[in-house]
Amino acid sequence: MRLADLLSLPLVALWQQKTRTLLTTLGVIFGAFVLAASLSIGDGVQKTINREMRRVEFARRIEVSVSWGPAAPAARETRIEGTFNESRRQRLLKSQQEMSQRTRFARPKIALNQERLALIRALPHVEQVVPDVNDHGFAILENRSVNTTLCRARPDDETCKKRVVAGRFFESPAENAAVITEDLAYRLGVRSDAALDALVGTPLVLEFRAPKTEAPIGLYLANQNGDMTLETQQALETLMDRLPDSLEKLGLSTVAAAAIRGALKKPEEPTKPMPTTRETLTIAGVLRAPSDEELNAPHEYSVMHAGVLLPYETAAAVFFRGPDPKRKEGLNNASVLVDHEDHVKPVLAAIRGLGLEARAMVQFIDRQRLIYLLIFAGMTCVAAVALVVSAIGIGNTMFMSILERTREIGIMKAIGADNLHLQLIFLIEGAVIGVVGGILGLLLALAASYPGDSWVRSMVNRDLDIKLEDSIFVFPPWLAASVIAFTALVAILAAVYPARHAARIDPVKALRHE
Amino acid sequence: MLKPEPESSAGEIAIRLRDVKKTYGSDGAPVHALRGVSLEIGRGERVAFMGKSGSGKSTLLNLLGGLDRASAGHLSVAGHDLGRISRRALARFRSESVGMIFQSFNLIPSRTALENVELPMIFAGLAPRDRRALAAHALEAVGLGARLDHRPSALSGGENQRVAVARALVNRPRIVLADEPTGNLDSETAETVMTLLLEHVAQNGTTLVLVTHDEELGRSSTDRVLRLKDGQVAQ
Numbered sequence A: 001m002r003l004a005d006l007l008s009l010p011l012v013a014l015w016q017q018k019t020r021t022l023l024t025t026l027g028v029i030f031g032a033f034v035l036a037a038s039l040s041i042g043d044g045v046q047k048t049i050n051r052e053m054r055r056v057e058f059a060r061r062i063e064v065s066v067s068w069g070p071a072a073p074a075a076r077e078t079r080i081e082g083t084f085n086e087s088r089r090q091r092l093l094k095s096q097q098e099m100s101q102r103t104r105f106a107r108p109k110i111a112l113n114q115e116r117l118a119l120i121r122a123l124p125h126v127e128q129v130v131p132d133v134n135d136h137g138f139a140i141l142e143n144r145s146v147n148t149t150l151c152r153a154r155p156d157d158e159t160c161k162k163r164v165v166a167g168r169f170f171e172s173p174a175e176n177a178a179v180i181t182e183d184l185a186y187r188l189g190v191r192s193d194a195a196l197d198a199l200v201g202t203p204l205v206l207e208f209r210a211p212k213t214e215a216p217i218g219l220y221l222a223n224q225n226g227d228m229t230l231e232t233q234q235a236l237e238t239l240m241d242r243l244p245d246s247l248e249k250l251g252l253s254t255v256a257a258a259a260i261r262g263a264l265k266k267p268e269e270p271t272k273p274m275p276t277t278r279e280t281l282t283i284a285g286v287l288r289a290p291s292d293e294e295l296n297a298p299h300e301y302s303v304m305h306a307g308v309l310l311p312y313e314t315a316a317a318v319f320f321r322g323p324d325p326k327r328k329e330g331l332n333n334a335s336v337l338v339d340h341e342d343h344v345k346p347v348l349a350a351i352r353g354l355g356l357e358a359r360a361m362v363q364f365i366d367r368q369r370l371i372y373l374l375i376f377a378g379m380t381c382v383a384a385v386a387l388v389v390s391a392i393g394i395g396n397t398m399f400m401s402i403l404e405r406t407r408e409i410g411i412m413k414a415i416g417a418d419n420l421h422l423q424l425i426f427l428i429e430g431a432v433i434g435v436v437g438g439i440l441g442l443l444l445a446l447a448a449s450y451p452g453d454s455w456v457r458s459m460v461n462r463d464l465d466i467k468l469e470d471s472i473f474v475f476p477p478w479l480a481a482s483v484i485a486f487t488a489l490v491a492i493l494a495a496v497y498p499a500r501h502a503a504r505i506d507p508v509k510a511l512r513h514e
Numbered sequence B: 001m002l003k004p005e006p007e008s009s010a011g012e013i014a015i016r017l018r019d020v021k022k023t024y025g026s027d028g029a030p031v032h033a034l035r036g037v038s039l040e041i042g043r044g045e046r047v048a049f050m051g052k053s054g055s056g057k058s059t060l061l062n063l064l065g066g067l068d069r070a071s072a073g074h075l076s077v078a079g080h081d082l083g084r085i086s087r088r089a090l091a092r093f094r095s096e097s098v099g100m101i102f103q104s105f106n107l108i109p110s111r112t113a114l115e116n117v118e119l120p121m122i123f124a125g126l127a128p129r130d131r132r133a134l135a136a137h138a139l140e141a142v143g144l145g146a147r148l149d150h151r152p153s154a155l156s157g158g159e160n161q162r163v164a165v166a167r168a169l170v171n172r173p174r175i176v177l178a179d180e181p182t183g184n185l186d187s188e189t190a191e192t193v194m195t196l197l198l199e200h201v202a203q204n205g206t207t208l209v210l211v212t213h214d215e216e217l218g219r220s221s222t223d224r225v226l227r228l229k230d231g232q233v234a235q
């Protein structure tokens, strides 16, 4: 038999039973439609998520933080005085220890210091390390000083760029420049528009001092008259040094004097003189205060409210040159940008290997993705079941049609049809239904993707801050090929039994069959 | 289509049966349709089988046509040992070496006269153009040149049987087996059909085996009449 005839005989048979063929094929079309649609959305949603994430570099970020260890050990050993039974003594000791722990600060297990930042920067695939520097010190302009908060900024910070009212924003993360707010300039004595514009290019001095006491009396005074100048701070420190020796002159009661002396008691080990550092930077620009709108948008609090901004590498260098306790304890956080989202996981592991804590948004997104994946896997299973059901339909219809055509099959055998021919003819009948149903189902899914897309787009535009440009339905060639191949396979499998039955028909009996 | 007789050394013998038996049914209730038939039919010879209903005539014809296999004995048709050849070779034998005509026409109702005649050539692997021409020619030869595109339901009994004759002869088989070809036809139509058949047989030197209940027809249209009785050839 010729190949063309092997194809045309089944086609003619299908054509002669149009209604039956149509109904059988409808089942396949439906199964193929659901299969194609679910594969298409599944793939499209994955691609959309990836594309959106690449756009916002959100997926490439790792937030590094230190892990906090137990509090520093108490300077003095906790003792329980008096006579108590042993179990009560233990209980009292325990609560005393807990109390003293609570009043001391916890220390990071591993400090996020300059060496560790350098190690992170040296990891493969790390593109950028932005240390999270938040500090306070004194800003000094000519002979006026005022206390201020200080924060690091990224040169590509769009909101900050928009706030520039004089000069410019940073050009590189390591330039020796600072940007200050209008408000700080005013507090430093600038009193005209011209003077404010003239600040650009002039030097700004920053002074950092280690705090002398954990109960700064200065806070109380600062609240009374607004600003704290360097002079006030120095005066307060002198006052605190001299106060214990001058208590008698204040005419306090003995009890009150003793209480204050106890509170001001210096640590037992001799104190080193606390270092003070000074930095000189060039003012690159002046920023206005953030607008309400800018404050309502997602933002980083410290960048929006700091009086002085430094480019992030300069900020880290300044921080680590600062007075001793800072340098020792390091930073709390840093933000790492990886070159590609696929490399986030190894970098995460490497940072954790340094003893630091690290989290990536990608992990949350992965969980999200897993949920999508499960949903689409479920849909695909439903589609597969639909196809199997339609396959049973194909098998059933073909079997019925073969029973009806028993005599015809007997005639074909009598005039020379081979078993193999008949088997092939019916298998091809099944395959034709499968392929045609697969193609139509695929086209239906393709057609449905247009209204589907605009529906999804209107929903996304209404509820989310994402602008969808591309379709969330994708039909790559592999998808089309596998849907058609799968439906054809299912249909052929459904035809195997009827085809074998047809081939085995005994022509003598079939011809007797009326 | 036509191919050289593989066993031309067998001389003039087209059909040879040696103690052929056919038993139907289970071991419990066997039906012995043929109880040992031995006969020889020469090439180009015309033979009629006659006998009572149930004597095994159709059974014998089905064996000769390769539609069924004998239960025992040796059966050689047109040089093929039908007891030995493979199923595929048997299908080929049916397509190329024999043409069968049945009492009930056995045309495919959904296909036109032309398509019905074409069908054996499809299984024989002929090109569409060739087989269409041959089928049309065969239908013209039986006087149906104007009815090529009619389905069997639109044709009379005699016309249908002429289509069946055309289909049986179109592959130019060496042997034609006809099982009561005129059984469903009135005498006039029967004569037309028989004339067409006999003309073809005469022209091509075809061997003809005809099963009939009609004494007159059997004797007038064949060289030899064999009688079957209870599955055996009566002397």
Ligand SMILES: Nc1ncnc2c1ncn2[C@@H]1O[C@H](COP(=O)(O)OP(=O)(O)OP(=O)(O)O)[C@@H](O)[C@H]1O
Residues within 6 Å of the ligand: B024, B025, B031, B032, B033, B051, B052, B053, B054, B055, B056, B057, B058, B059, B060
């Ligand atoms: N498939 C079968 N199963 C059982 N018995 C069968 C089968 N086919 C035929 N027979 C029996 O074999 C015997 C011969 O049947 P066959 O059809 O050959 O008779 P026939 O001579 O052609 O009769 P008729 O003139 O009525 O057509 C009959 O007794 C019939 O019942």
Ligand SMILES: [Mg+2]
Residues within 6 Å of the ligand: B057, B058, B059, B179
């Ligand atoms: Mg009979």
